[in-house]
Amino acid sequence: QLVLQLPLGVDRLFDSYRAAASVDHGDWDGLRLCVAEAPIDRTQFLGMRDVLLAPLDQVIPPKGAGPEHEMLFSGYEYQFSQMSRAFLHWARRMLRFQPTDLIWARPDVPASRHFRHRRLQDEMLLAFAEAQGGRLQTAMALALDAINLGDADEPLRLCAPDLEGLLALAMGDERRPVLRLLADLSTPTGPSPLGAWQMLVYFLPLVSLGDLDTLTASARLAERIASRLGSPRGQFVAHSWRVAAEHLARPARVHPELAGLRAQAEHSGPGLQVLAQLLSALNSRRPDEFASTARTSCRVGNMWALVSSLTWIAALNPNAHSGRWLCALLEATGWRRPVLVPAEIAADAALGLASLGFRGRAVVELASTAGRPNILLDVALRHVDDTAAPLEARLAAVEALATLGTTRAGEVLARLGRRNDELGRRARLVSERRRRTGLSEREVEVLQLAGEGLTNREIAERLSLSQHTIARHLANARAKLGAANRTEAAVMLEELEV
Secondary structure: OOHHHOOOOOOHHHHHHHHHHHHHHOOHHHHHHHHHHOOOOHHHHHHHHHHHOOOOOOOOOOOOOOHHHHHHHHHHHHHHOOOHHHHHHHHHHHOOOOOHHHHHHOOOOOHHHHHHHHHHHHHHHHHHHHHHHOOHHHHHHHHHHHOOOOOOOOHHHHOHHHHHHHHHHHOOOOOOOOOOHHHHHOOOOOOOHHHHHHHHHHHHHHHOOOOHHHHHHHHHHHHHHHHHHOOHHHHHHHHHHHHHHHHHHOOOOOOOOHHHHHHHHOOOOHHHHHHHHHHHHHHHOOHHHHHHHHHHHHHHOOHHHHHHHHHHHHHHOOOHHHHHHHHHHHHHHOOOOOOOOOHHHHHHHHHHHHHOOOOOHHHHHHHHHHOOHHHHHHHHHHHHOOOOOOHHHHHHHHHHHHHHOOHHHHHHHHHHHOOOOHHHHHHHHHHHHHHOOOOOHHHHHHHHHHHOOOOHHHHHHHHOOOHHHHHHHHHHHHHHHOOOOHHHHHHHHHHOOO
16 A cells, blocks of 8 residues: 555655556556656556456467566466466476566665565465476475575465465375465455456365365455456456355255356456356266266366366266276376365276276375275275286285275174285284274374374364264274274374384
C-alpha cells in the first residue's frame, strides 16, 4: 500500500516500484497512470498486464524487447495457462539464465537481495514444475535444498517445508503434514496478491491429498485474489479447484457449477481444460472421459492429472494399454497417492494392474498406500508367487505382508521364511521384527502417534482411518505389551527401540 502511494515523476526508482506494485495488486488504473506519466520501461509492465488479463485460450507469452522479457513473461504465462511441460522446460532454462550485467545496471533492483533470492527462486520454481510435470523425487530433493537458501523470511523459503511434507505424502508417506501456507500468506512479510495466487495454485494439487478444509480455504482465497486482479485465467484455475474441493466434500451429487466450468473449458487452452475434464469424468465415472482427460494431460505434460486419470481407468476398466502406461508413470514419477483418487479406487487400480499381470514395486506400494488390507494381501500374494516378477517387486511384497498383521499374512511369511533365497531372508527379517513386540506395523504406528500426545480423532485423521479402528489398534497394542494404558504402552514401545 505504501509503494502504491509513491509520487510519480520524482524518482525513476519510485516510478518502477509503483508500476510493479500496481501489477502485483491488479491496480490497472494505477499502472496506466504510471505508463503515461513516468519514464519507465513500459515493455516489462505492459507485457505483464497482457499475461494477467489474457483470454482463456492464450498459451503463448507476449513478445518482449529482449531475453529478460521473454523469461519473465514465459514463467507467468505458463502458470496462468497451466501448460505444465512448457513450465518445466522454462524452469530448467532459468538455471542457465543469469543477466548479471542487466541487474547491476538497474538502480530499481536491489542487487544483493536479487542474487540471494535467485538461487532460492530457481530451485523452488523447478521443484513446483517437477511436482506438476516431472518427477516427485527430484522435486523433493530441490525442496529440501531450498530450505537453506535465500533470506530467512522469504515466502518461498518459508513454504519449502510444506512442499517437502506434501511431496512425501504424494509418494506414499502416511504422515499428514501441518501446513503453514495460509498463515504465512497473511503476514506483513508475505507475498503480494499476485505472488499469493501463484503460491496457492502451485500447492493446490498437493493440498488436495490432505485436509479438505485447507484445500477449500486455499481455493476460495485464490479465487478471491484472481477476481481482484481481474485475471480471466486466474479466476478459471481457482474456480476449478474450488469446484474440486466441493466435489470432494459431497462426491455423490453433481456440482451445480460443473456444466458452466465445462462450457468455459471448451473455449480455453488445453492446460486449463485438464481439471475441468477430470471433474466431469469424476462425476460420470465413464472410462472414455478419463481416457480423454489422459490425452489432454499428456498433451500439456500434466503428470499428476495423467496419473490420476490412468488410475481411475485401471480401477474401472483395466486394460493392457493403459495399465502399461500407468505402471511406467508410477515408477518414473514417484506418485503413490494420486490426486482426486479415493483410497478405494487406488486399491482397485492396484488390483486391476496385478490381475492383468503387471508386476512392480510401484504396484505393491500403490496398494499399500491405499490402506485396504484385503486388496494389499491379494496384490502381494500375486507378486511373491510370481517367479517371473522382478526381485525388487517381490521383496516389496514381502515387506507389505509384514505390515498387515493378519493370520493369513503371517502364514505366508512363515512359508516364505523356510526358503533359502533372498525372499526367504527378507521374510525372516520382517517376521523377527514383528516378534520383538508382537505388534503389527500399523499398531506400532498408532502407538507412536499416541506417544506424541495425539488423540484418537487426530490419529484417525492423520492415517485416514476411523476412530473405532484406532481404538482397536490401541487396545490390541496394550494387550500384547501388557500395558495398563496407552501412555505406558508408548513408553514400553520406546524402550524396545522399535
